[in-house]
Amino acid sequence: MDFTRNPRRTLQKNYDAELxxxxxxxxxxxxxxPKSTILIHEFEEIALERLKxxxxxxxxxxxxxxxxxxxxxxxxxxxxxxxxxxxxxxxYSSLGVSNTAPNYEARKxxxxxxxxxxxxxxxxxxxxNWFISKETxxxxxxxxxxxxxxxxxxxxxxxxxxxxxxxxxxxxKFSRLLNTFQYMNATQFDSADFYKVPFKxxxxxxxxxxxxxxxxxxxxxxxxLGNLLASKLxxxxxxxxxxxxxxxxxxxxxxxxxSVLKCLLDQYESGTYKPTTTSSNTIRIxxxxxxxxxxxxxxxxxxxxxxxxxxxxxxxxxxxYTLFLKGAGLSLEDAMxxxxxxxxxxxxxxxxxxxxxxxxRYNYGKEGKRCNYAPYGCNKIMNSQPGPEDASGCPFKHxxxxxxxxxxxSYGIDSNQGLKDVMEYVNSQQPVLACQKLFVLSHPGKGVExxxxxxxxxxxxxxxxxxxxxxxxxxGSTPSSAVNSxxxxxxxxxxxxxxxxxxxxxxxxxxxxxxxxxxxxxxxxMLNVDNKAAGKTEPSKDEVADWMDELDDSDFSQLEAMDTTx
Amino acid sequence: MTMPPSEExxxxxKPETLVDILPLYxxxxxxxxxxxxxxxxxxxxxxxxxxxxxxxxxxxLRYLSFKDxxxxxxxxxxxxxxKIDVGAVxxxxxxxxxxxxxxxxxxxxxxDIDMTDYDDVRTCCSExxxxxxxxxxxxVAVQCLDVALRDDFGFNHLLWVFSGRRGIHCWVSxxxxxxxxxxxxxxxxxxxxxxxxxxxxTRRIILNSERLDPPASRAVKIVETHFNDIILNDQEVLDSPxxxxxxxxxxxxxxxxxxCEKAMADKIDSVSKWKAFCKTVQYHNQEDVKAKKGRRRxxxxxxxxxxxxxxxxYPRLDIHVTTGLNHLLKAPFCIHPKTGYVCVPFNPKHVxxxxxxxxxxxxxxxxELGNFEESTASENVREYRKTSMNRSVAIFDEFVYSLARMxxxxxxx
Numbered sequence: 001m002d003f004t005r006n007p008r009r010t011l012q013k014n015y016d017a018e019l020x021x022x023x024x025x026x027x028x029x030x031x032x033x034p035k036s037t038i039l040i041h042e043f044e045e046i047a048l049e050r051l052k053x054x055x056x057x058x059x060x061x062x063x064x065x066x067x068x069x070x071x072x073x074x075x076x077x078x079x080x081x082x083x084x085x086x087x088x089x090x091x092y093s094s095l096g097v098s099n100t101a102p103n104y105e106a107r108k109x110x111x112x113x114x115x116x117x118x119x120x121x122x123x124x125x126x127x128x129n130w131f132i133s134k135e136t137x138x139x140x141x142x143x144x145x146x147x148x149x150x151x152x153x154x155x156x157x158x159x160x161x162x163x164x165x166x167x168x169x170x171x172x173k174f175s176r177l178l179n180t181f182q183y184m185n186a187t188q189f190d191s192a193d194f195y196k197v198p199f200k201x202x203x204x205x206x207x208x209x210x211x212x213x214x215x216x217x218x219x220x221x222x223x224x225l226g227n228l229l230a231s232k233l234x235x236x237x238x239x240x241x242x243x244x245x246x247x248x249x250x251x252x253x254x255x256x257x258x259s260v261l262k263c264l265l266d267q268y269e270s271g272t273y274k275p276t277t278t279s280s281n282t283i284r285i286x287x288x289x290x291x292x293x294x295x296x297x298x299x300x301x302x303x304x305x306x307x308x309x310x311x312x313x314x315x316x317x318x319x320x321y322t323l324f325l326k327g328a329g330l331s332l333e334d335a336m337x338x339x340x341x342x343x344x345x346x347x348x349x350x351x352x353x354x355x356x357x358x359x360x361r362y363n364y365g366k367e368g369k370r371c372n373y374a375p376y377g378c379n380k381i382m383n384s385q386p387g388p389e390d391a392s393g394c395p396f397k398h399x400x401x402x403x404x405x406x407x408x409x410s411y412g413i414d415s416n417q418g419l420k421d422v423m424e425y426v427n428s429q430q431p432v433l434a435c436q437k438l439f440v441l442s443h444p445g446k447g448v449e450x451x452x453x454x455x456x457x458x459x460x461x462x463x464x465x466x467x468x469x470x471x472x473x474x475x476g477s478t479p480s481s482a483v484n485s486x487x488x489x490x491x492x493x494x495x496x497x498x499x500x501x502x503x504x505x506x507x508x509x510x511x512x513x514x515x516x517x518x519x520x521x522x523x524x525x526m527l528n529v530d531n532k533a534a535g536k537t538e539p540s541k542d543e544v545a546d547w548m549d550e551l552d553d554s555d556f557s558q559l560e561a562m563d564t565t566x
Numbered sequence: 567m568t569m570p571p572s573e574e575x576x577x578x579x580k581p582e583t584l585v586d587i588l589p590l591y592x593x594x595x596x597x598x599x600x601x602x603x604x605x606x607x608x609x610x611x612x613x614x615x616x617x618x619x620x621x622x623x624x625x626x627l628r629y630l631s632f633k634d635x636x637x638x639x640x641x642x643x644x645x646x647x648x649k650i651d652v653g654a655v656x657x658x659x660x661x662x663x664x665x666x667x668x669x670x671x672x673x674x675x676x677x678d679i680d681m682t683d684y685d686d687v688r689t690c691c692s693e694x695x696x697x698x699x700x701x702x703x704x705x706v707a708v709q710c711l712d713v714a715l716r717d718d719f720g721f722n723h724l725l726w727v728f729s730g731r732r733g734i735h736c737w738v739s740x741x742x743x744x745x746x747x748x749x750x751x752x753x754x755x756x757x758x759x760x761x762x763x764x765x766x767x768t769r770r771i772i773l774n775s776e777r778l779d780p781p782a783s784r785a786v787k788i789v790e791t792h793f794n795d796i797i798l799n800d801q802e803v804l805d806s807p808x809x810x811x812x813x814x815x816x817x818x819x820x821x822x823x824x825x826c827e828k829a830m831a832d833k834i835d836s837v838s839k840w841k842a843f844c845k846t847v848q849y850h851n852q853e854d855v856k857a858k859k860g861r862r863r864x865x866x867x868x869x870x871x872x873x874x875x876x877x878x879x880y881p882r883l884d885i886h887v888t889t890g891l892n893h894l895l896k897a898p899f900c901i902h903p904k905t906g907y908v909c910v911p912f913n914p915k916h917v918x919x920x921x922x923x924x925x926x927x928x929x930x931x932x933x934e935l936g937n938f939e940e941s942t943a944s945e946n947v948r949e950y951r952k953t954s955m956n957r958s959v960a961i962f963d964e965f966v967y968s969l970a971r972m973x974x975x976x977x978x979x
Contacts, residue, residue, distance in 0.1 A: 176780045179777055179778065179779050179780055179783065180779050180780060182775050182776070182777055182779070199718075199719060200742070200746070200750065203749075203750050203753035203754075204753065206753050206754065206757050207752070207753035207756045207757055208756075209757055209760075209779060209781065212780060213718035213719065213757075213781070214717070214718065215717065215718075215719075215720040216718075216719055216720025216721075216742070217720070354624060385759075385761065385885050387683045387882065388683075388685075388686040388770070389682075389683075389685055389686060400815060402815075
């Protein structure tokens with residue numbers, strides 16, 4: 001009889017043992033670069049899945065839920081399941097405690113996919129920032145889901161040793177702590193632990209005033225540990241990205257790897273509305289008044305009307321509106337004519353030429369760094385902080401209620417119900433959805449097949465519906481995004497599709513539309529990878545460089561600097 | 567109401583003559599040595615620091631750098647900039663023109679408060695004009711921010727500067743602050759601005775709680791002491807129907823709004839209207855408690871009076887200036903090209919005594935210099951000591967030397 005052990009079983013056992021030592025916890029800090037072989041199609045698949053998950057993090061936040069609140073987390077999990085992201089969804093719902101059945105494969109995928117995206121997203125600051133912020137959000141959400149033991153285990157495994165402040169210190173700061181953490185009741189407060197760390201480690205919490213600050217030290221409640229860890233993770237990812245960036249020459253040399261990574265970025269990009277930045281000559285000054293009534297989103301309409309009424313706009317509004325017009329297709333010559341015609345009503349021509357014409361030319365990439373700036377997206381506009389007198393910003397977020405009401409009604413909405421619906425979104429602090437609702441109401445009979453995230457997108461979608469012609473031109477688009485099937489993204493909207501959806505126009509916002517932003521890669525696109533590998537449709541280096549340039553708007557602040565200091 | 571004393575002085579300053587008298591100012595009065603000592607922080611990275619000159623005729627020169635105070639002074643005399651801006655420290659020396667990628671690595675954390683951002687609550691002046699009444703808004707702003715930056719964040723090296731016309735700047739120069747990223751600065755600025763925007767009312771500040779948290783409570787204490795003086799007595803914001811409507815728009819609850827309107831209707835001056843307003847809100851809040859209304863409802867108005875006071879007076883920051891690492895900001899001791907005033911540092915502790923209309927202007931300084939030399943024969947007096955700029959330079963010196971002391975190496979620095 002042969003008593004030797006089954007070699008296959010031993011192998012499997014060894015493999016499991018190795019995995020369990022490598023991935024002892026559902027959550028990880030991604031501080032070990034994975035070293036194993038992976039099939040190229042699997043490589044691509046898991047990376048795309050992760051990208052989708054990050055996109056979900058973004059959309060759920062855009063919908064207006066408070067980050068990591070119970071609602072946010074519930075919504076997030078539902079989306080994960082809906083989009084069939086099995087392995088992440090499993091990791092997400094597990095408690096992280098060692099006695100629950102561990103899913104080593106999922107943990108491994110988690111690690112590898114993270115690093116694949118690092119490879120793709122290390123290429124520009126804009127990409128890096130997006131990636132880091134979404135990854136840390138995903139991490140915090142997952143940390144929040146863990147049970148108390150799960151958290152404890154995680155900290156032990158990662159050698160994170162936070163010591164709660166001693167009782168005397170807690171007593172000494174009693175009233176200030178109590179007033180900072182008002183959500184705790186007396187018993188909760190008595191048993192709560194607080195941690196003291198340099199404020200720089202918890203800036204996310206500092207920002208929302210969820211910590212007590214004292215002489216540069218931040219007192220963090222144990223419930224906010226996730227945020228504290230996020231700063232650690234942010235460092236880890238920054239480091240990984242820097243390492244990956246150094247490897248860039250090698251990764252781009254490998255044609256298989258390179259095409260997959262570029263494809264990933266295409267996918268990311270197609271989910272990001274990318275307005276045209278090359279000035280074309282498709283709209284005329286004479287039409288602006290009419291266009292503003294029919295096709296402008298409220299933010300732009302408000303600025304246009306303020307400009308017509310006061311013949312002046314403040315700096316932030318000038319920037320926001322000029323870039324919008326550029327993206328909408330107003331040529332530089334016309335832009336100059338337009339601004340001049342208004343401004344000279346309140347100032348001398350010389351003053352205009354001296355103080356403003358430079359800035360307009362600058363925005364069109366004709367002065368200074370000659371960088372072609374992209375129009376502002378909804379996020380940027382919503383996060384701006386307009387002063388009380390400013391016409392800039394997002395009306396759904398920054399306007400006075402009466403003014404907002406007037407503005408909404410000026411879109412000719414015939415039912416009281418309509419106004420009420422829009423205001424409901426406003427009141428629940430979901431400005432993007434409010435705007436999208438307004439779009440639906442002001443384009444009756446047409447469905448919305450796009451997730452709004454950019455005023456220029458609002459404009460082009462509206463023009464497409466009204467004129468029935470696809471007005472969108474994409475001079476800067478890469479060949480592969482042109483191949484991208486229209487069904488998977490709103491980047492190339494088709495009027496036919498909009499019509500199909502007439503019936504759904506009564507739904508406040510098709511969540512589907514929002515989610516479409518993280519669509520699976522169409523099979524055509526998959527195939528496209530091979531074409532690319534053969535060097536047929538690969539975007540030229542210059543095109544990629546152009547696009548990176550557009551993403552970088554750091555130079556703006558320099559221009560602003562010239563303008564704001566007295 | 568627009569600043570009678572300064573108008574006189576502005577008259578005597580003629581912007582078109584500025585370029586002619588600037589070389590003299592730069593040569594004899596501008597504190598080049600200390601200025602450069604400050605921006606080098608005891609290391610030899612000055613050549614990585616960006617300066618920007620604005621020359622007469624709107625010519626901007628960016629990415630200038632200097633190797634020492636002597637070269638800086640030479641260039642000032644030669645180029646005669648009507649404005650000097652200070653930018654970031656970059657990864658590489660700026661003199662090497664081959665390096666086109668410019669990566670800002672460090673800079674002071676700066677705050678910029680501009681009087682025009684208060685236009686909706688100030689009735690005495692508007693736009694660029696500033697009087698002593700306006701300055702009180704800045705006094706509150708300085709008091710609120712100075713204590714927060716020191717006590718909460720533990721910063722020690724703060725340089726407060728009057729911009730020369732209508733604003734103030736603060737340069738936080740602690741190493742901790744200088745090395746922060748744009749995002750990190752944004753977080754600090756957000757913390758300091760106490761803002762939560764909301765569409766239900768126009769209030770800038772919404773605390774959303776029943777009790778004040780420590781930073782808000784400290785701010786309220788400061789604002790309270792000034793509110794009657796500035797808002798009710800000086801600005802008389804509630805005297806006009808427009809001002810009353812403005813206040814009512816800050817009230818989030820429609821019923822309460824009507825009650826407040828009624829209560830204020832028969833009152834004439836701002837003080838009594840405000841009293842009526844507070845009484846109504848307090849009564850409303852007590853009733854809410856008595857009626858055992860839910861928390862969500864109570865927090866809407868529980869701190870309304872405090873929020874309104876903060877709305878009027880809490881510093882309004884231009885956040886972009888703070889977050890942009892490569893943002894340029896006008897240097898201290900620059901001459902404001904329109905007013906001729908020197909951009910002078912002041913002591914935040916004595917900000918209430920600072921008079922923006924009595925700031926030395928360039929032509930006055932040069933005259934003082936002449937007068938002094940006529941009357942005194944002494945050769946050993948430092949140039950600025952002969953003028954009214956003396957005190958501002960002393961404040962600046964102290965700031966720079968306190969930085970040097972931190973370095974523990976006063977000889978080197």
